[in-house]
Amino acid sequence: MNETEKQIMGIISSSGESKSKAFEAMKAIRSSDYELARQLLKESREADVEAHNIQTQLIQQELSGDDNSPMSLLMVHAQDQYMTSALARDLIEELVKIFEEKEKAKQS
Secondary structure, eight states: OOHHHHHHHHHHHHHHHHHHHHHHHHHHHHTTOHHHHHHHHHHHHHHHHHHHHHHHHHHHHHHHTSOOOOOOHHHHHHHHHHHHHHHHHHHHHHHHHHHHHHHHHHHO
């Protein structure tokens, strides 16, 4: 495995961790544990930042001409994983707000 492939695997790994934390947060929402959900979403966002930083490095390498690797299926997969993990996190963050507001409205 070359260095670029290792970086790409880093995107996949960080994205998987992010998505896993986001879905753990959704389980916390089901039990109305919004504090735990927020903590898990924070951890999810941190994992996404790792993936984003690696992605940025790869883009900079490509733009500078330092990397002449052809586009690979592995990179396409990494981008897909990163995009879906970010989308899942964003949607679940909104679900926390929606369910928490509904719960507060019921208590009023």
